[in-house]
Amino acid sequence: MSPFRPRIVSALCLLLASACGDEEPLPPPVPPPAVAVAEKPAEVAVPDAGRVELAQLVVVTGEARLERGGKQSPAAPGPLSRGDAVETGADGAVTVRFADGRTVEVGPDARFVLEEDSSGVVMAVSRGLVLARVPADRRPGSAGPSVQLTLLTPFGLTRVGADGGEVKVDVGPDEGRVEVLLGTVEVVAKNGQTVRAEQGQVASVKVEGVTTRVLELAPVEVTVHAGTGRAEWRQKGSARWRGVARNGEALKSGDSVRVRQGTALLKLEGSESTLSLGSGGELVVEDVARAGSTDEARLDLRKGELGLMLAPGRASRVVLPGLSLESNGAARLDVRRTGDGFTVDSRVGDVTLVRGGARESLRAGERATVTGEATAQVGALERAPFALPSAERQQVFHRRPSEVALTWEEAGEVRVEVASDAAFKMPVLEGTARSGFVNVMPPARGSLYWRVKRVDGSEVAHGSATFGPERSTKGELDRLRNRVPEGPEKTTIFFQDKPPAVTFTCEAEQGAASYKVAVYRSGALGKPVAERSADEPRVPLEAGTLGEGSFVWSITPVGAAGRPLRGGRMNKLELVFDNSVPTLIVNAPREGLRAGPRVRVAGVAPVDAKLFVNGQPLTLDSKHRFNTWVVPEGRPPQVVFKLSRPGAPDVYTVRTLK
Known part of the structure; x- marks a missing residue:
């Protein structure tokens, strides 16, 4: 298979192509109506002042040369005029675009010359493989005036109309092979024989005439x-x-x-x-x-x-x-x-x-x-509510993956590639896009890499993101059992998110059947805020039982008869909120919560961070906590937190609701 790889484009009726050498004109065919084939015009230079643009060279890859006015130079994107010749090398390929949006893609080891006659543009292909396409529809404002294109080969010609279609022509030393991929084309041999080849047919064009056969699958x-x-x-x-x-x-x-x-x-x-x-x-x-x-x-x-x-x-x-x-x-x-x-x-x-x-x-x-x-x-198509810009090393935490829009700033036709690896060896999708975004389904765990290029191959944007389940802090807090010993020294516990679990301890007392803990707010000893008992001299309190503040507490050994073996000594405890959290902690909404017109969002963010919810900045208090209401977006409803920190990639936390 040729290394020439055509790009994506819509198609309805198709094109044909081929070049013509300096040869005798074709005699008119005997019915259908005569079709005169002119000799290939001589390749003569046209003074710059009188040059008329016939097409645009929009893509050049590998080795390709432009011959203009008898002089050769490396081919580059730009206008093509009458008499211009383009030749591709063993690794070369070019794409030519005409005013009405049709394109001709030329593969390796090919040569063509652009000319013009009374009927329109003439593209003479003397060797190589070309793929000609007409857009499937010409919507208002989408393309210029229709161009009548004639494709010549040393063996005959094909005139391409303005209807959508696609045809592939391979010009060899002994024949021109015309493969109709879409639509219908008319092939005229040098002896005047005219054949209409339809989609799924192949026409072999030789000096002695045209033969067709069905493209066998x-x-x-x-x-x-x-x-x-x-x-x-x-x-x-x-x-x-x-x-x-x-x-x-x-x-x-x-x-x-x-x-x-x-x-x-x-x-x-x-x-x-x-x-x-x-x-x-x-x-x-x-x-x-x-x-x-x-x-x-x-x-x-x-x-x-x-x-x-x-x-x-x-x-x-x-x-x-x-x-x-x-x-x-x-x-x-x-x-x-x-x-x-x-x-x-x-x-x-x-x-x-x-x-x-x-x-x-x-x-x-x-x-x-x-x-x-x-x-x-x-x-x-609507853009997915959750959108990622074209930036590197973004992080997304989600529990139920849903569509994400990969976005870029530049408008117009581009080519997008999305892959699950940085080398783009494992494609997720690729093709033409025009809306400034493409919606993709991200992996539950893994990465996406994307790059966006213009038609001429220059880069518009690129980005990457890793995806994985949201990291839960609940288990860590449940496992954190801060030990608070009995004694004269005040114990201070620093916490993030909600107050952690606390375990009160004392020395074992002989004859004790249980140990009872009572905790009071400092200055309010009339009623305890928490009381617990345990069989061992270690009495736990669940995470969140005690709030931020200062407390006094006592632990009393109790005998088998239910009587205290000694009085409890008062001890000091202080719980202090520490706002130096390394990551965003979201307490609300919970994943899978049933959504109403508004949902509550609450949690704490790192000190040096800016936080956004569904694209809007979120106000944080002096300890970087937040507690407010927002409107969920999308179907299913989502709340998307974006955490931005200086010098670090953005981090997104997605909560999907019912």
């Missing part, structure tokens, strides 16, 4: 693995469901998969594409096949949600009952079965919805609701 093995929880599978014709083995199960046509709780991962052999069936989902694998750079999966999603992570560098087609999804490159989609159709969310990547003869575009950051034969209802 080879079966692809599908393996199902249990991602989280328990996944089950069932062979075609069987009534028995079986658990998916640890090493996975190979599926055949007609086999079923279901998930009661958790996820099931379906992997396609030899492809980076992955399908993920969510809790409560069930599907039947009807057929999965491949031809060249095209993957096709035919599935019957009977209920639930199916996540699609479609591979970069490949054309993907997912065929569902009454709906097909077509993508040209990387995309991340969520498909949900509804009572009368589907909803399709495109987190990243542009795709095409196909129903019968109708083709509709779904762009990155949009949701389509598909019902019956009606036109799909398309709207923007």
Whole structure:
């Protein structure tokens, strides 16, 4: 497979391409109507003052050179004019964009020349592999005027219309190979023979004429693995469901998969594409096949949600009952079965919805609701309430993971990559985005790394965050049993969060059957604030029983008859709040609390920290404690605490409510 990896873009009708050498004009074809093929225009320089921009060179990778006015120089993003020639090396690739949004992606060891004739732009490809795309829809303001593009090869021509589509052309020494990935194209050979090639067909163009054949799909093995929880599978014709083995199960046509709780991962052999069936989902694998750079999966999603992570560098087609999804490159989609159709969310990547003869575009950051034969209802996806900026080493503590929005500041079309490792070898999603954010499901424990790049490859932003369960201080406080001995010295206990457990001790008394402790507020000896008894000379008080302040206490040995063996001596105790906590301590709200219009938030923050709740600054008292009410956000409702400290990454604590 060529190292040339096309980027994602929506598509409806497709393009074709190829270059033409200095050869005799083609004779007009005998019906259909004649199509005259002009000789390849000479490569002549145009004075700078008279240059007319025909296209933009928007991406250059590896070795690529620009020839202009007889002089060569390294190719760089910028305008292309009549007579400009671009040549790529063994590791080179470029992308050319025209005014109406269509693109032509040129692979390694290729050469083309841009020209212009009375019908429009002429792109002459003398060798190499090109991928031509037309946007699936041209929404108002989304692109310039339509461009008539003619693609020439030494063996013939293809004129590309303004409708959406995609075609791949490989120009070799003896033939031009035209693979129609989407839409319909017209191929004209040098002998005048004209052929219309449709999606799924390959045209071989030689000097003597054009031949076409169906693009044959080879079966692809599908393996199902249990991602989280328990996944089950069932062979075609069987009534028995079986658990998916640890090493996975190979599926055949007609086999079923279901998930009661958790996820099931379906992997396609030899492809980076992955399908993920969510809790409560069930599907039947009807057929999965491949031809060249095209993957096709035919599935019957009977209920639930199916996540699609479609591979970069490949054309993907997912065929569902009454709906097909077509993508040209990387995309991340969520498909949900509804009572009368589907909803399709495109987190990243542009795709095409196909129903019968109708083709509709779904762009990155949009949701389509598909019902019956009606036109799909398309709207923007909402940003997840919990958002992370593009910053490094952020920490997120959560007990029930929910969607998080990864954000960046720059508007416009970008390419986003999210992975679970810093080397981006374990992708979570990648593809085109335009909304300044992408929603992802974070791991219960683990990390996310993301980077955002412009179309020309320059970086917009990058960030990282670690995720894990919220650290509980309750267990630590319960285990902390501050020992307070009987004696003349005052005991001082410093605490954070709530007052800790306290254990009062004395020397063992002969004949004592129990020991009784009484604790009083200093200056208020009329009534004890706490009384406890124990069988040993160690009497514990639960955490939180005593509040902040000064106390006096006594411990009295008691005999078997219930009479004191001696009088208790008064001892001094002081509990002092220490606001030097190293981390945020949240006492309220509790995880899973039933949410009302407002919920109480309470706790304590480190001295040098700033605290925000659901994006709003929170006022702290002199001891950095807080106790107030806020409005929860999102579905399910959430309260998100953000702790910022000088010179340290931001720390987020997420409480999810009912």
